[in-house]
Amino acid sequence: MTGISIQGLHKSFGGRTVLDHVDLTVEDGEFVCLLGPSGCGKSTLLRSVAGLETPEGGSISFGDETVFDGATGINRAPEQRRLGMVFQSFALWPHKSVFDNVAYPLKxxxxxxxxxxxxxxxxxxxxxxxxxxxxxPGTLSGGQQQRVSLARAVVARPRLLLLDEPLSSLDTNLRAQMRREIRRIQQHLGATAxxxxxDKEDAGGLADRVLVLQDGKIVQEGAPKxxxxxxxxxxxxxxxxFDNFFNxxxxxxxxxxxxxxxxxxxxxSAATxxxxxxxxxxxxxIRSRLVRVHPYDGGIVPENSFVGTVSSKAHLGDDVEIVITDGAVDLVARVRPGYARDLNVGQPALAQPPVGTVVIVEGTRKGGQGKASAAPVTSEPAKATANH
Known part of the structure; x- marks a missing residue:
């Protein structure tokens, strides 16, 4: 097994900083997920580790071996780094059999x-x-093709396993199955991954540690929970x-x-x-899926409650979205249909997030929209409601 040490890695494209002096250590046998929106630098970081991108500075080491150092000019080619990589596309040769696709790195x-x-x-x-x-490959399902790609990545018994959004082209059921498969194989091999x-479900279902990237920087890391x-x-x-934000x-x-x-x-009550x-x-x-909503009879308001009036109610697949307004802000709750049966538009209601699930946060929201605040309810939910 081999760990990864990254120090001061930086990279720009067209004057835009993609990696901003990233420091990262991955322990032997650890499974780390780089999580973030498009353009945050996660794929560039992975490709730099693989040797498919050349950073402008910093260093990358696998165990005791330095594979990239901007100061000394060390830059090992991808095939010299002895790693396996699974790409977003299956990248299989259609004219080769499954056996020959997997055997290619060994040949x-x-x-x-x-x-x-x-x-x-x-x-x-x-x-x-x-x-x-x-x-x-053309005779196999998408899940089977991705498993061929995974077998090809591990056949050479690499010291590191790198995976670049390998499940994004699969449907929901296949994603869940392949998550379990990837985790099982990684643990079987004892590989550093x-x-x-x-996708936060991929990260939560696979990782020992999650690192969230924003604008080329790691802004939070820890166990998924x-x-x-x-x-x-x-x-x-x-x-x-989290989808409710309030000043x-x-x-x-x-x-x-x-x-x-x-x-x-x-x-x-809010955790800080x-x-x-x-x-x-x-x-x-506040995460809308954790909020419970009840009719309000005008009595004493319990602690840790938001009291208001139901302004809209919309059935969205398996959930019902209920918006409660107190005249100043709106709180959105997504509940199972059974919890929404006794709630109607115009009715007084209590919204109750469990203690500890409201969190105090810092900074700006995704995409730099400015200071987080309660988002106004759009007209779409109202149009979708007809006194359900």
Whole structure:
């Protein structure tokens, strides 16, 4: 096994900084996901590790071996870095059989015929495709083709496994199946893996550690549950699924949990990653899928509740989107149909996010839209509602 050490890596395209002096260490046998939107630098970082892009400065080492150093001019060719890579496209030769596609890296390395037979059988058995060894890619399903691509990446027993959005062209069910397959193979091999994706389900289902990139910088890293539950910035929060953002005022503060006031006097408990104090202006983020909504009878408002009026209700596939307004801001909740049965447009209601699921975040939202705030409800949900 081999770890990766990256120091001060930087790269620009046409005057635009794509990697901004990135520092990163990946431990032996660790599975790391680089997560972020298009253009954040994640694929450029992976391609730099692979030797497919040449950074303008910094260094990359695999274990004790330096494969790139901008200061000394070291820049090992991709084939000298002894790694396996799975691309977004399957990149299979249509005129070669499954066996020959997988065997290609070994033939390039002039491995003996007997060893090629042994290793290809091992790799194809690992992905449950040995029975299809004589087939051609055009006769296989998308999932099978991606498994051939994965077998080709691991057949040479690389010290590192790099994966560049390999599941993006697969449907939802195949993605879930291939996630399990990739994780199983990585653990079986004990390989160090770096996986690029914009899909938080891929990251959460695969990674030991997630690194979120924004404008060529790593802005947050940690175990998936830590990044997804406790984002530090509005950019990270929005990217991992928080969709309610409010300008808020702290009424009671501490180092880990505060009370914030939003809209027309509604108060909610909010988790914070740093100390806040009463009177401080902050941004509070809430994930709509965690909010529960109940009819409000006008009695005492429970703690950690947002009271208002249902302004729209729309059925969106498996969920019902309910928008509650307090006259100053709107809060969006996405609930299962059973929880929305007793709620109608114009009815008073309580929205209750579980304690600890509202978070105080810093910075700007994705795409640099400025300070995070409660997004106004568009006219589309209202058009979709007809007093359900």
């Amino acid at each position: 390039r390395a002039r491995v003996s015929r007997d060893e090629i037979q042994e290793r290809v059988k091992e790799a194809l058995t690992m992905v449950d495709l040995w029975a299809h060894r004589a087939s051609y 770096v996986y690029v994706t914009h 830590d990044v997804f539950v406790a984002p530090k910035t509005a950019f990270v929060a929005e990217f991992v699924g 808020a005022t702290v009424t009671e503060g501490s180092d880990s949990l505060a009370t914030v006031e939003i809209g027309n006097g509604n108060r909610l 990653t740093g100390p806040v104090k009463a009177g401080q202006q902050v941004t509070a983020a």
